Amino acid sequence: MTGDQAAGNLQIRPAGPFDLEILAALHAACFTAAWDQAWTANSFAEILAMPGAAAVMLLGKLHGRDDEPLGFAVTRSVLDETEIILLAVRPDCRGRGLGQRLTGHIVERARAGRQQAIFLEHAARNIAAARLYQAAGFKQIGIRRNYYRNRNNDAVDAVVMRLDLTQ
């Protein structure tokens, strides 16, 4: 995938009940770190049934095919705050600004919905996530010690980040 392909033909659309298997397949391909948990199609069905939960898919050209799923995000909004629960880009499409596109879409939508802030947690060792969210203006507001468990049962800290939308 070239940078030009990443820049063109991209669209972000809401994901719904017909996308659960695609979301689960994307999740399995994207969340491969030792601290990541498995999510099935049923996990996505359950979260999307919660009030305020929403998912989007980023589609684009890949290997000559249009409208291939390249990434996704799951959010939940409660009152005037939004949480980014999951956000990911396919490993073979990373480093080309697609994570920024997804993050920017969520920020725009939250602003349009008059949300006050966006929160998220990521593993402290997840440098790509830290850089992505810092670049989007998120600030670290806390550390949750031993929040995740590695597959070998080691504890992993989580970083809590917040983007203020009131300014």
Ligand SMILES: CC(C)(COP(=O)(O)OP(=O)(O)OC[C@H]1O[C@@H](n2cnc3c(N)ncnc32)[C@H](O)[C@@H]1OP(=O)(O)O)[C@@H](O)C(=O)NCCC(=O)NCCS
């Ligand atoms: C985090 C993730 C979404 C980034 O997606 P991406 O499409 O590669 O991100 P972008 O190309 O838009 O890059 C955004 C920023 O992150 C930085 N970045 C991305 N990957 C990086 C890496 N492996 N190491 C260091 N910085 C990285 C980029 O340099 C860029 O920063 P800059 O604007 O200061 O140059 C992707 O790595 C991913 O899907 N990871 C697995 C799932 C995950 O951990 N999600 C986050 C927690 S929910």
